[in-house]
Amino acid sequence: MAAQGCSYEGIKNKPPANVRGFVFCVGAFFTMIKKVHILFAFILLGTSLFNLTVEAADIPKGLPREGDIISAFSVPVPNNQTFISYLMLKERGIFQPAEMDVKLLIIEVMNVY
Amino acid sequence: MRSYINELFARIEKDTELKNSVKIIGIAAGNNKDDVAFEEKKYDFPIVPDGQYAFHQLVGQPPTPFFIFARPYGNGRLLVLDSFLGRLEDTDKLFAMVKAALKKSLSSSPVKQNKRQNDQVPDELVIPVEDSELEKMISQGLTVNGEHADKIKKINLKELGDVYTGVLKKSKRQLFARVVARKIPCVDCQDVFFIYSFDDMGKFLQFIPISISKLDNEKWDEKDRNKMQNNYKGKSLLTERHFNPKVDAISSATISSQVIYNSMGETELVIRKLMDMGVIKR
Numbered sequence: 001m002a003a004q005g006c007s008y009e010g011i012k013n014k015p016p017a018n019v020r021g022f023v024f025c026v027g028a029f030f031t032m033i034k035k036v037h038i039l040f041a042f043i044l045l046g047t048s049l050f051n052l053t054v055e056a057a058d059i060p061k062g063l064p065r066e067g068d069i070i071s072a073f074s075v076p077v078p079n080n081q082t083f084i085s086y087l088m089l090k091e092r093g094i095f096q097p098a099e100m101d102v103k104l105l106i107i108e109v110m111n112v113y
Numbered sequence: 114m115r116s117y118i119n120e121l122f123a124r125i126e127k128d129t130e131l132k133n134s135v136k137i138i139g140i141a142a143g144n145n146k147d148d149v150a151f152e153e154k155k156y157d158f159p160i161v162p163d164g165q166y167a168f169h170q171l172v173g174q175p176p177t178p179f180f181i182f183a184r185p186y187g188n189g190r191l192l193v194l195d196s197f198l199g200r201l202e203d204t205d206k207l208f209a210m211v212k213a214a215l216k217k218s219l220s221s222s223p224v225k226q227n228k229r230q231n232d233q234v235p236d237e238l239v240i241p242v243e244d245s246e247l248e249k250m251i252s253q254g255l256t257v258n259g260e261h262a263d264k265i266k267k268i269n270l271k272e273l274g275d276v277y278t279g280v281l282k283k284s285k286r287q288l289f290a291r292v293v294a295r296k297i298p299c300v301d302c303q304d305v306f307f308i309y310s311f312d313d314m315g316k317f318l319q320f321i322p323i324s325i326s327k328l329d330n331e332k333w334d335e336k337d338r339n340k341m342q343n344n345y346k347g348k349s350l351l352t353e354r355h356f357n358p359k360v361d362a363i364s365s366a367t368i369s370s371q372v373i374y375n376s377m378g379e380t381e382l383v384i385r386k387l388m389d390m391g392v393i394k395r
Contacts, residue, residue, distance in 0.1 A: 059196055062173035064181055068193040070172060072183075102185060103134040104194070104215045108118060109169060109179040111298045112144045112152040112160070113358060113367045 072107075117202045119157045124208055135215060142169035142177060142298035143371045145355070166298075166375060174296040182214035194218055199300055238294035238304050241324045247292070254290035254310035254319050255279045262288045270386050273379060278392060287313045287393065291383060292323075293376045299368045303330060309377060313393050315351035315384055317377075325373075328365035337363045341373065350380035 059065050118137070125131045137158040141149050145164035153160050163169055172181065179198050183191035194214040201207050240247060255262035255277065262279025269275055277290045290310040297305055306323035320342045325333040344361055348354075354374065356362075362370040387393045 059198055060173075060175075063175050063179065063198070064172050064183075064193045064196050066193055066195055069186060070181075070183070070191050070193065072168065072171065072189060072191045102136050103218045104136075104211070105183050105185060105191065106135065106137040106211065106214075107181040107183065107191075108137065108139045109172060109175055109181070109298070110139050110141055110160075110177045111368055111371075112141050112148055113371070 117200070117204055117207070120204045121207050121211070122157045124204065125211065131211070131215065135211060140168050142166055143368065143375060148358075169298055175298070176296070176300040176302070177298045178300070182210070184218040238296065238306070240292065240294060240306055242306075247323070250308055250321050250323065251277045251290045251292070254308050254321050255288045257281060257286070257288065257318065268387070268390070268392060270383060273383055273386065276383060276387070278387075288318065289313070289383075289387070291380075293373075295372050295376060297368055297372055302326065302368060305369050305372055307373065307376075309345075311350050311380060313384075315349050315380055317345040317348050317350050320345065325366065325369055327363065327369070331365070333363065333366065337366070341370070345377065350377055351384070354378065 064070055118139075122137050125135050125137070139156060139158060139160040140163050141160050142163050143166055144152075144162050146162050148164075149160045149162045161168075166174075169175070172179070175198060178200060180196060180201075181191070181193055182195040183193050186192040194217045195210060197210075201210075242250075251265070252261060255265060260281050260283065263282055265277055265279040267275055267277050273291075274294065275292045277292070278287060280287050288310060289312070290308050292308050293306070295305045297303070303324070303326040305325050307325060308319075308321040308323060310318040310321075312318065320338060322333050322338055322341075325337075327333065327337070340363055354377075356371050356374040358367050358371070361374065384393060388395060
């Protein structure tokens with residue numbers, strides 16, 4: 001029944017079979033869907049857009065994000081134990097990323113408690 | 114509980130392309146060498162203690178865990194390629210982020226740098242009580258043996274916050290009450306607000322919580338306040354104190370207690386500033 005609206009019967013120059021098939025399916029789809037489906041589609045679209053924006057907004061203001069430059073290990077403040085400990089990584093035979101050939105440094109800011 | 118980052122570390126180490134190009138380190142905000150030494154065996158990657166919150170403050174005092182993907186940028190600087198807040202236990206997704214960040218790092222087209230560099234000020238914390246209530250608390254802090262300090266005035270010490278000072282009439286002793294607002298390096302913790310008072314010799318007087326929470330957002334009660342008060346009672350704030358979580362922490366508020374200790378440890382700096390400003394005369 002749904003195919004009647006997009007039937008090519010009686011037309012002399014019929015389009016190719018694959019085009020007819022496609023038009024048939026699109027026609028069938030729009031005939032069958034109800035308003036509730038359209039609403040559902042909008043909800044899905046809205047949710048996916050919302051998820052995209054939430055991911056970007058997850059980083060609160062003031063925290064480093066792409067493109068920021070941070071002087072992480074360039075301020076040898078007296079008593080700056082973090083800097084000293086960082087330098088100790090080299091002493092401990094681990095590595096010193098700022099001066100070695102490391103392309104990507106992943107830092108997890110944590111608390112061990 | 115920690116396995117997802119260890120798992121990521123293992124995947125990177127197994128990957129011949131990534132092994133020498135990508136490294137993971139942990140920076141333990143508020144934890145000293147001993148804390149880290151005790152806990153380090155849980156981690157497969159190196160942990161750098163940040164006992165004075167130097168790095169934590171530099172990156173805007175994030176809750177933890179907070180991840181920064183960065184490229185060394187010369188002179189100890191890092192160019193941030195990606196960052197995210199919170200736990201991401203899907204190691205496949207995490208691994209994909211690592212690869213994407215590495216691709217950006219190796220890309221010949223430069224990453225667009227933000228205008229604001231290192232001067233991004235996080236949102237200022239707002240003291241969660243009315244001014245009148247805060248005034249009462251400050252007045253309480255500037256009270257010794259029932260005698261209230263007179264001629265109270267406010268001094269702004271910029272990054273060290275506001276300090277209120279007044280003088281006791283009888284003894285002419287000058288007192289100070291410092292209002293502290295701090296973010297906590299923990300994802301589910303509430304910011305910490307409190308007042309502590311001391312005299313011009315750095316002797317501790319009172320600890321007054323404005324708003325401090327424990328686990329599950331339970332507020333500190335009088336018992337918690339008394340414990341913190343007793344930890345410092347009669348002591349000089351100019352003597353360095355090492356925070357021992359087993360002895361000094363308020364139950365279910367270890368990280369908040371640690372932050373309080375760190376803030377009180379800044380008193381020497383506060384007094385030096387007050388001396389430079391001529392507020393304390395020697």
